[in-house]
Amino acid sequence: MPTAVPVSNVAEALFAPQTIALIGASGDPAKNTARPLQYLRKHGFKGGVFPINAAREEVLGEKAWPDLAAASKAAGGPIDHAYIMVPGPAVPGVISDCAAAGVKVASIYSDGFAETGEDGLRFQVDMVAAAREGGLRLIGPNSMGVVNLHAAMGMTTNAALEAPGLIPGPFSVISQSGTALGALLSRGQARGFGFSKLLSIGNESDLSVGEVVDFLVDDPDTGAILLFLETLRRAEDLALAARRAYAAGKPVIAYKIGRSDAGQQMAVSHSGALAGPDAAATAFFRHHGIVRVDTLEALLETSNLVSGLKPATGRRAAVMTTTGGGAAMVVDRLGLTGVDFAVPPASVVTRLEGL
């Protein structure tokens, strides 16, 4: 059995690969599987990109390699990160090729795994076991890929990367929904918020949300970590990573759906995960210093608000405004969260009255 890839190498291959293989990259620009190559080029990724397509010698005007072995040879060594976009049933064969070629991380776009039911789950578990056996870590399946704006790495099928001039910044995002990832990126950019890493975790079959948070705690380009969650799959990983993030002064902010019964059922059917009672999630977040918000918009705004700040240790606040109506809105809303209000000391009142 080959030696497992050291963690630091996984994080690097995941977010800052020197070489990327796009396995199953389509030559039809209208297909989602043609997007990663387009976006890597559009945003100016500096590393090596190797489209792999057994059926064509050329993809979107670039040379395509027939298989991973040929690509590795052209790259002069193992490919760091493979993005697998072949049909679901073909994925295990590709994983086996990746292991043989020494690929460190594979992100899997393909679907037809745990989200389809019992058989799909078994198929997924077997695939992960084979990958581990081959010394390879996985993102997905059902993953829209990985973006690192500090490295112009747009390895994603998400159309949010169509936008030109994306601004690098301190926010990193891990999402159990690929489309929510795109929505956060495009809405955030429209407000002038810059992003660092954005990762679509998909079915979270191998690398978990918590493990990726852990990588981000050590990432100097990440100032705050935003999570879009439909469920808590590997809560112990997340708990440990969140505590490390807290100690490092990097806020972790989570928008988790599944607050209503209907939402929980939806999350189950969408991602194949079992959703627990929502109150348990709230208690979990609070216990491990994760800020929970309840809209996609708040995920962005709260991250901007708390970035670089340690949580307050007290529960008393003073509110200062130029208007009664503004004060009333702020006090009312804060009051609902259990904050107490401090009135100005007599000396301050006297001094203000004298002005």
Next chain:
Amino acid sequence: MPTAVPVSNVAEALFAPQTIALIGASGDPAKNTARPLQYLRKHGFKGGVFPINAAREEVLGEKAWPDLAAASKAAGGPIDHAYIMVPGPAVPGVISDCAAAGVKVASIYSDGFAETGEDGLRFQVDMVAAAREGGLRLIGPNSMGVVNLHAAMGMTTNAALEAPGLIPGPFSVISQSGTALGALLSRGQARGFGFSKLLSIGNESDLSVGEVVDFLVDDPDTGAILLFLETLRRAEDLALAARRAYAAGKPVIAYKIGRSDAGQQMAVSHSGALAGPDAAATAFFRHHGIVRVDTLEALLETSNLVSGLKPATGRRAAVMTTTGGGAAMVVDRLGLTGVDFAVPPASVVTRLEGL
């Protein structure tokens, strides 16, 4: 005792006056009391505007009249709407002048009334009694004035009117906070929402929120009625007007603060009103067909959303999206409001699968 002004004339004098007197208009452009004249001119009000200032012959480059009698004479008849901006103690004298000059409506910017305590409340009650006696209806005191974008009427001390090119539209706003009024106008305009009437009701000593809603139900330029409330002062007026609005197909949307204890105390001290238990307010709104929202932003967005629509009669919804994450967010949030979800009938599923 003079005959009371007919209601239709009150509404017209309030929102579409032919003549406006600005009593206590300052000649110092840095003062709030200089703003109404500036804004009426800036936005091109077509009616007659009469600054009244006993101390100066000229205000901001325009002729000023020494008193209301002189202004009425110049106007060739009674002034429709007076905006009173003199110091609080001088207001009763001005009200008496207004009554003598046949003014139909006076809006009062001055403070020092019910919001200051028991003595102020008595002072306010006496003033209202005198106004009624004189056949005059009042807005305020503590009112930032009245805006009608369909008539370029910027009779307000609120700096939101500094913005050029305000867009007329279907939203009318009544606010117990003058600054919230300005915030709604400027934020709404930034989103492209057009406004009709905006009225700062202040202490609501005479004309009530409900009475003004009632005027707006009959206003062809008003499509939806937005309320910013700190308290419910004359609930019976509002109940009747809201039911008329409902029948007319004009949604009434309310953002009422005072949900937290701290917020309630704040509302009391800011506006001098007694705030009741918040659950009673929720029940009241629901009973009378008023949509309650809980942020300033939702007041704008919800108004835009429900404008021109009758409330749904059922509680079942179908959700159709192109993405699992999007569906999960929508279903989760709707589920919290008690909406049930309809799944597509088998025939639809079969047909979609065949595509």
